[in-house]
Amino acid sequence: MRILVIGTGTIGRAVATALSAGNEIISASLRSATVKVDIADPASIQRMYRSLGTLDAVVCAAGQAKFAPLIQLSDADFTFSLDNKLMGQVNVVRFGFEHVQDGGSITLTAGSLAQTPTRGSAAVSLVNAGLEGFARAAALEAPRKIRVNAVSPPWVTETLQALNMDLSQGLPAAVVARAYVRSVTGSDTRSTLKPSP
Numbered sequence: 001m002r003i004l005v006i007g008t009g010t011i012g013r014a015v016a017t018a019l020s021a022g023n024e025i026i027s028a029s030l031r032s033a034t035v036k037v038d039i040a041d042p043a044s045i046q047r048m049y050r051s052l053g054t055l056d057a058v059v060c061a062a063g064q065a066k067f068a069p070l071i072q073l074s075d076a077d078f079t080f081s082l083d084n085k086l087m088g089q090v091n092v093v094r095f096g097f098e099h100v101q102d103g104g105s106i107t108l109t110a111g112s113l114a115q116t117p118t119r120g121s122a123a124v125s126l127v128n129a130g131l132e133g134f135a136r137a138a139a140l141e142a143p144r145k146i147r148v149n150a151v152s153p154p155w156v157t158e159t160l161q162a163l164n165m166d167l168s169q170g171l172p173a174a175v176v177a178r179a180y181v182r183s184v185t186g187s188d189t190r191s192t193l194k195p196s197p
């Protein structure tokens with residue numbers, strides 16, 4: 001398969017590694033990958049797709065949302081979060097349909113803060129829950145049997161380590177990546193896949 005993986009960070013790297021055997025992985029990201037894309041900019045997503053030709057699968061493991069106490073979240077913080085992690089991934093699907101093969105797949109990244117919020121997660125929880133709903137609905141209207149799923153990762157162990165946080169809640173990126181592999185290689189659609197040990 002020709003698989004586009006947007007995001008080369010903690011999760012994107014693990015997903016690319018997990019899918020690398022027997023597949024062509026094309027990595028894209030804001031700054032560090034060879035293929036550059038800013039998912040917050042619809043024209044940038046369209047340019048990327050046009051430059052790549054036909055794909056069998058697209059995985060998006062990119063998208064930022066602002067984590068801060070609700071009282072401190074500004075209009076700009078909400079706009080940033082909605083434009084970036086939410087509409088960025090919505091547009092990866094909308095513009096991706098015409099570039100994905102019959103029966104291919106598009107996999108988005110939400111996050112467990114949708115279902116299990118913490119103080120400071122209001123914008124992130126909003127965006128993650130929106131992504132779950134969008135993936136379920138978009139899959140209904142996907143052309144040519146293209147499948148659409150969201151993965152909802154819990155905290156990733158490597159991220160908790162980098163932030164010096166309690167590691168007990170996390171799952172290693174390699175374990176999280178298995179949910180993406182299932183979405184790309186299996187038959188799920190309209191699903192929110194929750195990585196588990």
Ligand SMILES: NC(=O)c1ccc[n+]([C@@H]2O[C@H](COP(=O)([O-])OP(=O)(O)OC[C@H]3O[C@@H](n4cnc5c(N)ncnc54)[C@H](OP(=O)(O)O)[C@@H]3O)[C@@H](O)[C@H]2O)c1
Binds near residue numbers: 032039062154160
């Ligand atoms: N890590 C966790 O614990 C965790 C848990 C649940 C959900 N998530 C979600 O999973 C996604 C990936 O997380 P991560 O931990 O792998 O992040 P990360 O290590 O910070 O990496 C983020 C990646 O996304 C790329 N990126 C950022 N903004 C972009 C944009 N506007 N357009 C295109 N690419 C962009 C970055 O590109 P450059 O490297 O080029 O800058 C980088 O490759 C995020 O949406 C995050 O909210 C993460």
